[in-house]
Amino acid sequence: MRELTRDDVFAAVKGGSVFASGGGGWVDHGLEIGHAALSIGRPKLLSVEELPDDAIILTCTAIGAPAGRDWQMLGKDYIRAVQLVIDHYDGKIAGVMTPQNGMSSTINGWLPAAALGLAVIDATGDIRAHPTGKMGSLGLASSIDYETIQAVAGGRPELGSYIELVVKGTPARTSNILRTASDMAGGFIAAARHPLPAKYIKEHAALGGISIALELGQAIIQAEPEGPEAVLKAVVRKTKGKILGRGKVISKNVRYSGAFDIGTIDVEVAKNVFRLHVMNEYMAVDDRSSKRLATFPDVITTIDAATGLPVSVGDVVEGMELAVFAIDKSRIPLSASVKDPTVYPEVEEVLGIDLQSYAFGKEKQNYA
Known part of the structure; x- marks a missing residue:
């Protein structure tokens, strides 16, 4: 205590x-x-x-x-x-x-x-x-x-x-x-x-x-005086996560419906395009060929390249430079909540994508 x-x-x-x-x-x-x-x-x-x-x-x-x-x-x-x-x-x-x-x-x-x-x-x-x-x-x-x-x-x-x-x-x-x-x-x-x-x-x-969030926050605060790249490195190091890619937001199609923000955000990454699927939070990331790169309950976060700090769906705008960051579910404690198969269908129906089989049924490619 x-x-x-x-x-x-x-x-x-x-x-x-x-x-x-x-x-x-x-x-x-x-x-x-x-x-x-x-x-x-x-x-x-x-x-x-x-x-x-x-x-x-x-x-x-x-x-x-x-x-x-x-x-x-x-x-x-x-x-x-x-x-x-x-x-x-x-x-x-x-x-x-x-x-x-x-x-x-x-x-x-x-x-x-x-x-x-x-x-x-x-x-x-x-x-x-x-x-x-x-x-x-x-x-x-x-x-x-x-x-x-x-x-x-x-x-x-x-x-x-x-x-x-x-x-x-x-x-x-x-x-x-x-x-x-x-x-x-x-x-x-x-x-x-x-x-x-x-x-x-x-x-x-x-x-x-809570302690996990506090420890990560302390690492971010310590890195901030050294600039955005230092913050990004601190986040990656502390969480053992990965920057999936960096690029410019080329499209944002998110609407409010029934106390949910629903839609997609597209980020141009080198010669690829990442599509982030949104239902209040980022629930999945696909590339241009529809290859899945990260899926809930993985942590999926957009980080402002100018500050090194996370930016919420509501604050993302077209033209913004972002890093798309993820922490694989194997590196975080998982509760019974996210292992419950009954919580996935309503979200899958709204987004029109598969979540559960990627989350717990088959391995993602090119991501560890």
């Missing part, structure tokens, strides 16, 4: 931005929520092994798409979502965790933890960011035996879009309801879900996920 600091806020945002895979929130939001947490309390980071098996852990997150319009998530909304679950749960919550790393999502639970006297658990539902709640649901996405509680809070009162909602039921049904609530609130909303015993987290989560 250790107390989280302001240095950790910066490191979490820097490292989380790599694992954000083009999504995972916003840098400014992550810094704002992280500093707010430290202004009202002293959140502590705990390994799940430090808790008894029956201690209950809650997942804190945000649901939506960065391109959504007229959304608003304030710090109090994260706290309110957790409080709503606490109010409707017949038991005591000991700690909170995040379903994913990201530009702000690494810090998802820090503010509710500080405000409500809970621990921040060093585990993630997925080491990288992902588009659907089911992909961070710790293998429960298709369960009909587990009744979950999920709550959301957020929106703009002045527009009449503020929503508070608590739902109980199967993870699949309730997750779809919350996605609709996010869209109705303007495109993003704070959420809390899935109270689960520590024993289950120990067996199904990506353990140490």
Whole structure:
């Protein structure tokens, strides 16, 4: 156990931005929520092994798409979502965790933890960011035996879009309801879900996920004074990832639909063209001949050549010089969430590409 600091806020945002895979929130939001947490309390980071098996852990997150319009998530909304679950749960919550790393999502639970006297658990539902709640649901996405509680809070009162909602039921049904609530609130909303015993987290989560992001962030911060190339090298060295290629963005076709950003981004790399498939985050990369180069749950990130720092899908523009970076799934802890075959079909249908057989059914070529 250790107390989280302001240095950790910066490191979490820097490292989380790599694992954000083009999504995972916003840098400014992550810094704002992280500093707010430290202004009202002293959140502590705990390994799940430090808790008894029956201690209950809650997942804190945000649901939506960065391109959504007229959304608003304030710090109090994260706290309110957790409080709503606490109010409707017949038991005591000991700690909170995040379903994913990201530009702000690494810090998802820090503010509710500080405000409500809970621990921040060093585990993630997925080491990288992902588009659907089911992909961070710790293998429960298709369960009909587990009744979950999920709550959301957020929106703009002045527009009449503020929503508070608590739902109980199967993870699949309730997750779809919350996605609709996010869209109705303007495109993003704070959420809390899935109270689960520590024993289950120990067996199904990506353990140490927060520490991994913090350590990467620290390496980035140390390299920044030496320039963008030094930052890129630090990221590659620390993660054992790979620059798939560098080039100019020649096309961006991403649209907002139902609280998702969906589409493709094409990057001209030497005499080739990489197509990045987007559903909030980068889910796959193909080359001009449709050869698959990386597939979720690989980490896939676009890095601005001018700064050496990750750039989100929403900030990518045509003409930008990018490095396309990936970390193979063999080099990151994998949770039960991404090993669950039921979480893939809806994303595959939206994107019109195969994910699951590349992820776990056959080897990718020319990538290690």
